[in-house]
Amino acid sequence: MTDSMDDGTYEFKAEINQLLDILIHSLYKERDIFLRELVSNASDALTRVQFEMLTNQEVLDPEAELAIRISVDTESEDGKKHIVIKDSGIGMEESELIYNLGTIAQSGAREFLAEVSTDEVDITDVIGQFGVGFYSVFMVAEEIRVISRSFRKDSAAAAWISDGGQEFRIEAADKIDRGTEIHITLRADAAEYADPWALKQIVKKYSDFVSYPIYVGEEQANQQLPLWRKAVSDVTPEEYNQFYQQMTMDFQEPLMVIPFSSDAPLHVRAILYIPSSREKSVLNLRKEPGIMLYSHNVMIQEYSQDLLPNWLGFVDGVVDSEDLPLNVSRESIQNTRIIRQLAKTIRKRILRELQKIGDQDDELFGKFWRHYGRALKEGLATEPTAKDELLPLFRFYSSKSGTNLITLGKYVDNMADEQTDIYYVLGDDLDTIAFSPHLDPFTERDIEVLYLADPLDSFIAPLLTEYDGKKLINVDAPELQLTAIGNEREKQADVDRPSDADFNRFVGRCVTTLGNRITEVRQSKVLRNSAVRLVSPEDGPDREIQRLRRYMDEEYKIPARIFEVNRDHPLITDLSKMVAFHPADRLIDLAIEQLYENALVVEGLHPNPATMLPRIQQLMEFAVERSLGSDEEE
Numbered sequence: 001m002t003d004s005m006d007d008g009t010y011e012f013k014a015e016i017n018q019l020l021d022i023l024i025h026s027l028y029k030e031r032d033i034f035l036r037e038l039v040s041n042a043s044d045a046l047t048r049v050q051f052e053m054l055t056n057q058e059v060l061d062p063e064a065e066l067a068i069r070i071s072v073d074t075e076s077e078d079g080k081k082h083i084v085i086k087d088s089g090i091g092m093e094e095s096e097l098i099y100n101l102g103t104i105a106q107s108g109a110r111e112f113l114a115e116v117s118t119d120e121v122d123i124t125d126v127i128g129q130f131g132v133g134f135y136s137v138f139m140v141a142e143e144i145r146v147i148s149r150s151f152r153k154d155s156a157a158a159a160w161i162s163d164g165g166q167e168f169r170i171e172a173a174d175k176i177d178r179g180t181e182i183h184i185t186l187r188a189d190a191a192e193y194a195d196p197w198a199l200k201q202i203v204k205k206y207s208d209f210v211s212y213p214i215y216v217g218e219e220q221a222n223q224q225l226p227l228w229r230k231a232v233s234d235v236t237p238e239e240y241n242q243f244y245q246q247m248t249m250d251f252q253e254p255l256m257v258i259p260f261s262s263d264a265p266l267h268v269r270a271i272l273y274i275p276s277s278r279e280k281s282v283l284n285l286r287k288e289p290g291i292m293l294y295s296h297n298v299m300i301q302e303y304s305q306d307l308l309p310n311w312l313g314f315v316d317g318v319v320d321s322e323d324l325p326l327n328v329s330r331e332s333i334q335n336t337r338i339i340r341q342l343a344k345t346i347r348k349r350i351l352r353e354l355q356k357i358g359d360q361d362d363e364l365f366g367k368f369w370r371h372y373g374r375a376l377k378e379g380l381a382t383e384p385t386a387k388d389e390l391l392p393l394f395r396f397y398s399s400k401s402g403t404n405l406i407t408l409g410k411y412v413d414n415m416a417d418e419q420t421d422i423y424y425v426l427g428d429d430l431d432t433i434a435f436s437p438h439l440d441p442f443t444e445r446d447i448e449v450l451y452l453a454d455p456l457d458s459f460i461a462p463l464l465t466e467y468d469g470k471k472l473i474n475v476d477a478p479e480l481q482l483t484a485i486g487n488e489r490e491k492q493a494d495v496d497r498p499s500d501a502d503f504n505r506f507v508g509r510c511v512t513t514l515g516n517r518i519t520e521v522r523q524s525k526v527l528r529n530s531a532v533r534l535v536s537p538e539d540g541p542d543r544e545i546q547r548l549r550r551y552m553d554e555e556y557k558i559p560a561r562i563f564e565v566n567r568d569h570p571l572i573t574d575l576s577k578m579v580a581f582h583p584a585d586r587l588i589d590l591a592i593e594q595l596y597e598n599a600l601v602v603e604g605l606h607p608n609p610a611t612m613l614p615r616i617q618q619l620m621e622f623a624v625e626r627s628l629g630s631d632e633e634e
Helices: 014-025 033-055 094-103 106-115 133-139 188-193 196-207 237-248 337-360 362-382 384-393 408-414 430-434 437-445 457-463 500-517 543-552 570-581 586-603 609-633
Strands: 009-011 068-073 082-087 141-149 158-162 167-172 179-186 214-216 256-262 268-274 291-295 298-304 316-320 422-426 450-452 470-474 518-523 532-535 561-565
Touching: 033 068, 033 082, 033 133, 033 179, 033 196, 033 298, 068 196, 094 141, 094 158, 094 167, 133 141, 179 188, 188 196, 196 214, 196 298, 237 256, 237 268, 237 316, 256 337, 268 337, 337 362, 337 384, 362 384, 362 457, 384 408, 408 422, 422 437, 422 457, 430 450, 430 586, 437 532, 450 457, 500 518, 500 561, 500 570, 500 586, 532 586, 570 586, 586 609
Parallel strands: 068 214, 291 316, 422 450, 422 470, 518 561
Antiparallel strands: 009 167, 068 082, 082 179, 141 158, 141 179, 158 167, 256 268, 268 316, 291 298, 532 561
């Protein structure tokens, strides 16, 4: 217990002295929380007396309104500014004042001091954890006078007085009604709190949905009945949009609204929003990611980042759970079992709603994917174990989809009976991918190929191993097995193919021209309309990692690949003849270089396509020169 003196003065324990010294002599970025803590305490007191009256009719002032009242006095006799926070709650007797305000925080104070001994901890986030929330009032108060009278009819009123020093006093008090009054004499540097408008804004921010009315002066400052506690059928779309705009100052309608409630395994009431764009407006009030977390209608965290993974950080909204203690925001939340269960519930619900919208509304989900598809890809890249949750939400363009997006499920539905695998192609953009030589055998056989044109696709491609029991295969695989699928068009009999000797000479010329930039030159078994393609060697380094290095400018070096040549292509036929009959012609090497770099561009592996421009100009000059020479001969 605290040490008592004969005149009603008591000494705080050493730890509480140290605690008060920190609060009084330090500046904090959010001193507003003192009002949140006092209102929360008042709300608890009202709940306790409400519960008491269920079984006990012998209480003081049974007809008194259960409410919290905040008033301001700027013209007191001492010339200082004052705030009074009054409730009609359970109240306290003298012994309870001594115990609750003088000693109960002793052990908690010691732990609190240990917690805030590092500069990395924001005191406003941990202040309520150890039962010291009441003392946050000393961040703004020069002196505190707590006057209280218990709900018991025969109780006497008492006052607890402290200036934040080493002692507090207990006195008799005149108070005829039930409840507690906290009289705050404001410090000079906290005079802004003697403003009813400022107090209303703090109530609105932190305590708007406390179950009891909070009056500032004569005006009720809190909304009291939260929108998320109403039945979904009782809330209009306009009300959801209005609440979103009040919360964010984003005057674009949200793309999606996800209201839900659950009573098992936790009591949860929530309204979640997906904004119309991932890029926040400059007017948006919510600059940081995170959900507003409430407990018993009291906001305990404005930006809770423990409820959703980073890749769902674009979700805004409110979550309220009665299973959470009011001091949860000042605990190590990520280690709280309830928070982990709550996070699991919310995440599951969001993904389920997205899946439902994806199944029912292609247009709306298409808008979502264009804004937030990359976020889901980030989710797969950073959390591979979420693959089963995320892949059904993924959307792709393909060689057959045109301007429409398709799902992996839709791709599987469209597969031919004899097709057993899902095929995809990587590239820099959709236009470039459409010209990929890797598509030749698939176009020939009428096989659909998914287009992966986002830089993030290179991160996730190694994770796209299978879906619905079917393998996902990159079309640049060195040995494609497609002969049993579709109807491959037979080669035209009149194709002017180079002889074996001429073709072999051309292959040798490619080897000497390209050198160690390639691992091998070989005749292609799959190309039809394209002259060449680059293929990853079987034992080569991971091709997606090579692409990533280019994006990240991480000492990028063009990877050596197999150079496959289409022997039936007219350009290869002509070049083979040139090697046979005009081996010194400079056009040969220029053409081989250009074919190689064209393939690099299509693959998305060229570090700087602009370096091709001088060679392209040379090729144009050769073409013009030879065309003019041909005209002169004629």
